[in-house]
Amino acid sequence: MADRRKFVKLSFLTSAALFAGKKVFAATPNLDPGPFPDIKDQPIVISTWDFGKAANAEAWKTLEKGGRALDAVEAGVKIPEADPTNQSVGLGGRPDRDGRVTLDACIMDENSKCGSVACMEHIVHAISVARLVMEKTPHVMLVGDGALQFALEQGFKKENLLTPKSENEWKDWLKTNKYKPVKNIENMLPGGEHNHDTIGMVAMDSKGQMSGACTTSGMAYKMHGRVGDSPIIGAGLYVDNEIGAATSTGVGEEVIRIVGSHLVVELMRQGHSPEDACKAAVMRIVARNPDAAKDLQVGFLALNKKGEYGAYALQKGFSYSVKSGTTEEVFHSKYYYQ
Ligand code: SD4
DSSP states (O other), X not given: OHHHHHXXXXXXXXXHHHHTTSOOOOOTTSXXXXXXXXXXXXXXXXXXXXXXXXXXXXXXXXXXXXXXHHHHHXXXXXXXXXXXXXXXXXXXXXXXXXXXXXXXXEEEOTTSOEEEEEEEOSXXXXXXXXXXXXXXXXXXXXXXXXXXXXXXXXXXXXXOOOXXXXXXXXXXXXXXXXXXXXXXXXXXXTTSOEEOOOEEXXXXXTTSOEEEEEEEOOSTTOOTTOOOSXXXXXXXXXXXXXXEEEEEEEOHHHHHHTTHHHHHHHHHHTTOOHHHHHHHHHHHHHHHOHHHHTTOOEEEEEEETTSOEEEEESSTTOEXXXXXXXXXEEXXXXXXXX
16 A cells, blocks of 8 residues: 555656646647647658658658648658668668568558558568558558558569678578577667668648658568568557657667657657657666667657657667758757667
8 A cells, every 4th residue: 555655656756747847738638739830840851860861852842842741751761662772671671581571661641541561572662552551441551461462453563672782691691690580680880889770751741731651671680470660550650640740760679569659749749849758758668678778779750740850769870860941951869878
């Protein structure tokens, strides 16, 4: 009993500390936070990593014409999907431990409509298949052979996504790791920084409508059939047109456990800035499992309805790209493990 009282007191104090000095939006179920009259920058598109800059530039072509955020994010993430030198997205992605390139992608619009494909092989533009799942089926998610079958029915071309470079690296990996998947295969940057490559992109168009897209070949040398956070609505991506949108990169298992992107959006709903919301989500991963978290990378990126953006990561090395009428820049995210 004493323990319970202590717990209740503690939770109260934690919440009080959390909200001190913050504007708190209406909580569920009274969801409407009201209009955001003070939009800072609109339209705007933000995406994970520095290669997001080229993707943003493509998305911008739609946004600057007054086009829809949904069309912008789809067009934007198709750039790294088609780039064979990006080894974590689409064509050229690193394969699973069986040498098969399996793609995960999802998309979400301003009306909370969403579509997703997971563990899909042979189709470069997984994001466009995800969009058609959203628009042409009564479902949200198609996986594996079913996703491929649907894509082929929709006229997508079957292709070999395994480039010679990714194939050779996988064969080298097999020699040393002997088919044993690990959690955190990455390109290590000089200095030992963690570097993943999934693209998550969120945008707000000139009408103030928000959408997001996320696409990846997932963790390299994963078990065949493994699905990460990226195609899971709420984990790798979440859009709430009243509040904002968030996306993630890094070790998907950790993001799924905390339903990370949804958590970030809910924290923004409670009044946190995008960066603070991303930080709180990262801190939740740390709190749950500090021993594991210190060797992993996870990064969150968020945009709110005011056009404010921010990011936070577990480790050094997470960058994100921003494009608006006033800004075109790559930023380095703050991070927890110094
Ligand atoms: C996954 N989140 O499959 C993805 C991987 C990733 O940058 O983000 N890599 O878990």
